[in-house]
Amino acid sequence: MDFTFSEDQLLFQDSVRDFLVNEITPERLRAGWDTDSGREPALWQQLAELGLTGMTVPEEHDGLGMTALDFVLLAQECGYVALPESLVNHALVGVPLLRDIGGELAASWLPRAASGEARIVVALEQNLLAEDAHVADLLLLEQGGQLYALEQGQFACEHNQSIDPGRRLFTVTVNEGVAPVLTGERAAELRSASLNRGALGCAAQALGLAQRMVDLSVAYTTDRKQFGKPIGSFQAVKHHLANVAVKLEYAKAPVYRAAYAVAEDATSAAGHVAHAKLAACEAANLAAKNSIQVHGAMGYTWEVDLHIFMKKAWALANTWGDAGFHKQQVAQAIFAEDAVLGAGATFQ
Amino acid sequence: MNLSYTEQQQAFREEVRAWLAEHVPAEPLQSFDTAEGFRQHRDWEATLNQGRWGMVTWPETLGGRGCDLIEWLIFEEEYYRARAPLRVNQNGIFLLGPTLMEYGTDEQKERFLPAMAEGRDIWAQGWSEPGAGSDMAAIRSSARREGDKYIINGQKTWSTRAVWADWLFGMFRTDPESERHRGLTFILVPLQTPGITVRPIPQLDGLPGFAEIFFDNVEVDVNNRLGDEGAGWAVAMATAGFERGLMLRSPARFQETARRLVQLYLENEATASQDPAIKEAVIRAWLDAESYCLSTYQTACRLSQGGKIGAESSTNKIFWSELDQNMHATAMSILGARAELLSHAPAAQGVGKWLDGWLFSQSGPIYAGTNEIQRNIIAERMLGMPR
Numbered sequence: 185m186d187f188t189f190s191e192d193q194l195l196f197q198d199s200v201r202d203f204l205v206n207e208i209t210p211e212r213l214r215a216g217w218d219t220d221s222g223r224e225p226a227l228w229q230q231l232a233e234l235g236l237t238g239m240t241v242p243e244e245h246d247g248l249g250m251t252a253l254d255f256v257l258l259a260q261e262c263g264y265v266a267l268p269e270s271l272v273n274h275a276l277v278g279v280p281l282l283r284d285i286g287g288e289l290a291a292s293w294l295p296r297a298a299s300g301e302a303r304i305v306v307a308l309e310q311n312l313l314a315e316d317a318h319v320a321d322l323l324l325l326e327q328g329g330q331l332y333a334l335e336q337g338q339f340a341c342e343h344n345q346s347i348d349p350g351r352r353l354f355t356v357t358v359n360e361g362v363a364p365v366l367t368g369e370r371a372a373e374l375r376s377a378s379l380n381r382g383a384l385g386c387a388a389q390a391l392g393l394a395q396r397m398v399d400l401s402v403a404y405t406t407d408r409k410q411f412g413k414p415i416g417s418f419q420a421v422k423h424h425l426a427n428v429a430v431k432l433e434y435a436k437a438p439v440y441r442a443a444y445a446v447a448e449d450a451t452s453a454a455g456h457v458a459h460a461k462l463a464a465c466e467a468a469n470l471a472a473k474n475s476i477q478v479h480g481a482m483g484y485t486w487e488v489d490l491h492i493f494m495k496k497a498w499a500l501a502n503t504w505g506d507a508g509f510h511k512q513q514v515a516q517a518i519f520a521e522d523a524v525l526g527a528g529a530t531f532q
Numbered sequence: 533m534n535l536s537y538t539e540q541q542q543a544f545r546e547e548v549r550a551w552l553a554e555h556v557p558a559e560p561l562q563s564f565d566t567a568e569g570f571r572q573h574r575d576w577e578a579t580l581n582q583g584r585w586g587m588v589t590w591p592e593t594l595g596g597r598g599c600d601l602i603e604w605l606i607f608e609e610e611y612y613r614a615r616a617p618l619r620v621n622q623n624g625i626f627l628l629g630p631t632l633m634e635y636g637t638d639e640q641k642e643r644f645l646p647a648m649a650e651g652r653d654i655w656a657q658g659w660s661e662p663g664a665g666s667d668m669a670a671i672r673s674s675a676r677r678e679g680d681k682y683i684i685n686g687q688k689t690w691s692t693r694a695v696w697a698d699w700l701f702g703m704f705r706t707d708p709e710s711e712r713h714r715g716l717t718f719i720l721v722p723l724q725t726p727g728i729t730v731r732p733i734p735q736l737d738g739l740p741g742f743a744e745i746f747f748d749n750v751e752v753d754v755n756n757r758l759g760d761e762g763a764g765w766a767v768a769m770a771t772a773g774f775e776r777g778l779m780l781r782s783p784a785r786f787q788e789t790a791r792r793l794v795q796l797y798l799e800n801e802a803t804a805s806q807d808p809a810i811k812e813a814v815i816r817a818w819l820d821a822e823s824y825c826l827s828t829y830q831t832a833c834r835l836s837q838g839g840k841i842g843a844e845s846s847t848n849k850i851f852w853s854e855l856d857q858n859m860h861a862t863a864m865s866i867l868g869a870r871a872e873l874l875s876h877a878p879a880a881q882g883v884g885k886w887l888d889g890w891l892f893s894q895s896g897p898i899y900a901g902t903n904e905i906q907r908n909i910i911a912e913r914m915l916g917m918p919r
Binding site: 188190253398402406413414416419423425426427429430433434437438441459463511514515518519528530 | 533534535536537538541545602606608609610612613783784785787788790791794797798811812814815818819820822823824825826827829830832833834837844847850851904906907908910911912914915916917918919
């Protein structure tokens, strides 16, 4: 029993965090909102140079051969800066799905995915819309129980504007005559695995987003004075943020355990992921709610950075399975006749 | 990361399970807040100790098994699974014991630890006073040094288990000129000493689970002092740290409550499902109990690898106390009109121990430092907010 990350995993997290915090500033995010694509090929290339696009690509396809467990801490850091690039989708969902589809498709795309030359994007029906379909070099789309592998030109996409200006969401229509790569049971299997991975990615990002909102709120309430004191010295304000800290602290271990289960391909992964996503998104939603409250009117503006993180947290809470879906997953597990619950059952 | 138990850990679990299956009393003991129940629980502590299961984390030389934190968690899981009796001496074994190991002299360890382990000495706490609750540094009860004695005067209150306990550990002001955290000393007091009056205080269930203690020129040997004179605050913080930390409330307790809650829901689904909020609360209870377990394992693994418990541990008391309240509130909702009935009432079929648990859960956010105090600690020490 060892529920800790290795030193290497933690060191990599640190270096990725340093890079992201320096590079992905709120100013840069705001500048990106006004561009057509909202994405920066140069930044994607930088992420590739750090090894992030190839992390989960198997070694025989020029990647680092790492797992969801190696990536989860990095996804958390992507959340911390509200990274708009679809790196989490690419590395945590797209690459493993491509690997699982296998064959010619995987062999031709995985090396390019590793180098960053190709962005892989997965979109499931559960998501309603496809994120970043406009910049996907390969869009792995599930529609009507079938799985398509689409290059630009094989589908049409229509932009749907989100309240989060960093998100780019599209309705996708597959061109006539394009055949699916997988159907039937195997497609359903891979769809479920992808849903687990996508939801895990949301959960990890939600942890980072929640932490960022807490940090912004602590800084703001330390700086802002009323009644001659920093407002952060008042207990009513302190307790709002302490409540977030409690929720966030207890959301972490479920996310890491879910990452472990996904990496191990455990049959229980869906239940663990559901737990992780519910706990982390609730923490992020509470962080948003309490952060806007302690920011006062400032928090209600476009000008203060809080909304960047708040809106992303709101969006992630309802994508890759909303709370209702994931609660249903949990309910099926715990109300099942053969469910083994209680003390000692957690790791059995 | 590797989230499976080693063969050795599995074997340990089997060993605990087998011993408990053989020794846990078939009939539940009476409440340890009754004279008879207290005696039964004291006997149970002796039985546990005979099997060397009383204090598994203690060193073998002191009757323990030198278990690491993961084995301790496994022990607790099996203990709660087996529905073994609550630990009447938890003040001693979980709070004072570790403090004694850190601050006690060899003579004190020898004198107190084995008797504690055997259940011969049951310990009560003596922290709070009428004027010193959340503000513990406002303690006024005094211990005046006279030769090799302390003369204690004053009053302690909310002293858990004090009605039938043998000893009390607490903090007293040894320097009358001192203020706040300075000049306090940690002293161990035999409750049979002349000059002590214990007034039982009935709790919500009507039983005297705690007491008020009056000290009128009570003489205590100087060698009952734990740590240096005037250093009581540091010693007390170590004890409070253990209390808030892992030892007092292991996840197993809450996971068993969550399991029984799922069962209760299923048994009463026809009525309980009419309120969709109940199902939601059951799901949440189970998830939160799991979260508490996962997080505790994570902390235990980090500590075993030489990590330190940080300010984030202040979050744990809020988490488990609110979880406990929520789970019992949900059970009360499921039981509906039966919820208020004492278990021996003729119409009280299937109510189990939920009412007792509900009452006890009300104390969770209050004792061991109120949750408001915990929130201040989190805000200031973990988040770095201004004082």
